[in-house]
Amino acid sequence: RNFPLAKVLPEPLRRGQLQTALVRENKDVVVGTSVGLVVLRRGFWEWYGFDEARGQFSGTLTYDKVHAASDVLSLAEDDQHRLWLGTATGLFMLDGAYDGPARSWRTPEDGLPTSRVEQLAAIDGGLFVGTPGGGRIFDANAKVTAPSSLSAEPIVQLSSVRALDK
Numbered sequence: 001r002n003f004p005l006a007k008v009l010p011e012p013l014r015r016g017q018l019q020t021a022l023v024r025e026n027k028d029v030v031v032g033t034s035v036g037l038v039v040l041r042r043g044f045w046e047w048y049g050f051d052e053a054r055g056q057f058s059g060t061l062t063y064d065k066v067h068a069a070s071d072v073l074s075l076a077e078d079d080q081h082r083l084w085l086g087t088a089t090g091l092f093m094l095d096g097a098y099d100g101p102a103r104s105w106r107t108p109e110d111g112l113p114t115s116r117v118e119q120l121a122a123i124d125g126g127l128f129v130g131t132p133g134g135g136r137i138f139d140a141n142a143k144v145t146a147p148s149s150l151s152a153e154p155i156v157q158l159s160s161v162r163a164l165d166k
Helices: none
Strands: 018-023 029-033 036-041 044-051 056-058 072-077 083-087 090-094 102-105 119-123 126-131 134-138
Touching: 018 072, 029 072, 072 119, 083 119, 083 126
Parallel strands: none
Antiparallel strands: 018 029, 029 036, 036 044, 044 056, 072 083, 083 090, 090 102, 119 126, 126 134
16 A cells, blocks of 8 residues: 555654664554654554653654654564664664553663664564664673674674575
């Protein structure tokens, strides 16, 4: 089906750009935009922006509160059906509802080389996370397992990551 941007994003946010998309195992269509997450499920589009005060995505966030954490650059779903979102300000994991609590990683202390997460790929029960500062691998328990082996000194740009079935 064809969905014009006017049908996908709320009117005040139509300046946003579509950046990434994922069809989940449950058949939800999840679209990452520069102004939040848009989900097609049960025949309707639902919009979620990141609410910094509550630390979670929200369908009731006022549009004037949409900031860089709502800038969704990459998406992945792992073997445990958790949704991972790479944003301009970090990595988020949703384990359940789209508007439920979000676990986040945003700093080098959290295991990210930089806060901007541009690539994600579910691999071997874990997750590859690509940033302009290098890559990291998170295990199934969401712990960083490769903090230094993927350092990015020589990397100029990482443009795409895909996980392929063996």
